[in-house]
Amino acid sequence: QKEVEQDPGPLSVPEGAIVSLNCTYSNSAFQYFMWYRQYSRKGPELLMYTYSSGNKEDGRFTAQVDKSSKYISLFIRDSQPSDSATYLCALHRTGGFKTIFGAGTRLFVKA
Amino acid sequence: GAGVSQSPSNKVTEKGKDVELRCDPISGHTALYWYRQSLGQGLEFLIYFQGNSAPDKSGLPSDRFSAERTGGSVSTLTIQRTQQEDSAVYLCASSSSGTPPETQYFGPGTRLLVL
Numbered sequence: 001q002k003e004v005e006q007d008p009g010p011l012s013v014p015e016g017a018i019v020s021l022n023c024t025y026s027n028s029a030f031q032y033f034m035w036y037r038q039y040s041r042k043g044p045e046l047l048m049y050t051y052s053s054g055n056k057e058d059g060r061f062t063a064q065v066d067k068s069s070k071y072i073s074l075f076i077r078d079s080q081p082s083d084s085a086t087y088l089c090a091l092h093r094t095g096g097f098k099t100i101f102g103a104g105t106r107l108f109v110k111a
Numbered sequence: 112g113a114g115v116s117q118s119p120s121n122k123v124t125e126k127g128k129d130v131e132l133r134c135d136p137i138s139g140h141t142a143l144y145w146y147r148q149s150l151g152q153g154l155e156f157l158i159y160f161q162g163n164s165a166p167d168k169s170g171l172p173s174d175r176f177s178a179e180r181t182g183g184s185v186s187t188l189t190i191q192r193t194q195q196e197d198s199a200v201y202l203c204a205s206s207s208s209g210t211p212p213e214t215q216y217f218g219p220g221t222r223l224l225v226l
Contacts, residue, residue: 006153041220042219043115043202043219043220044154045216045217046215088153088154090154097159097161097167098156098159098169099144100156101146101154101155101156102153103152103153104153
């Protein structure tokens with residue numbers, strides 16, 4: 001079983017839609033939860049991170065962690081064509097060196 | 112300031128040849144990571160450096176893969192006797208100390224194709 005599962009998509013939505021991206025994980029030791037965005041032929045860049053459970057909002061983006069269900073989500077409101085990219089969830093254990101990345105979900109926002 | 116740079120940006124090689132991939136991290140960053148990204152597989156952790164030492168080499172897929180870092184800065188990832196399954200994008204990232212929740216800054220990657 002993979003440590004983190006993420007649907008690779010692709011996910012295609014019209015401009016202005018609310019997008020929901022999700023990951024599930026198996027190890028309860030993960031404490032740090034991150035979302036990276038990767039444009040085509042570029043390296044990933046950190047979008048948001050949360051520690052433990054709860055919600056975090058940054059502009060049009062909301063990250064949500066439910067540790068009891070081992071489920072993390074990224075919501076994008078009022079999606080724009082510029083949001084078209086691959087979104088990767090990433091998890092990190094306290095005291096560990098390694099960050100575990102999901103496979104990434106490809107998102108297309110159509111104008 | 113300058114971000115993480117990687118060279119070459121693309122590399123085509125023949126099966127059985129050795130290749131060297133280079134990473135220049137952000138100046139002053141002590142932590143450096145190598146990842147491999149294959150289609151649909153996400154980022155696979157390869158190795159982590161703190162300064163010049165590598166406390167975690169657990170992700171290196173086989174003994175054909177090795178990496179070093181000199182002067183706490185530039186790192187090279189070497190793949191010996193390349194195989195077709197080594198074809199992937201190799202990404203390097205650096206962060207200021209390696210203690211989460213620290214941002215990892217990624218380079219653009221080296222696209223390796225083994226024929």
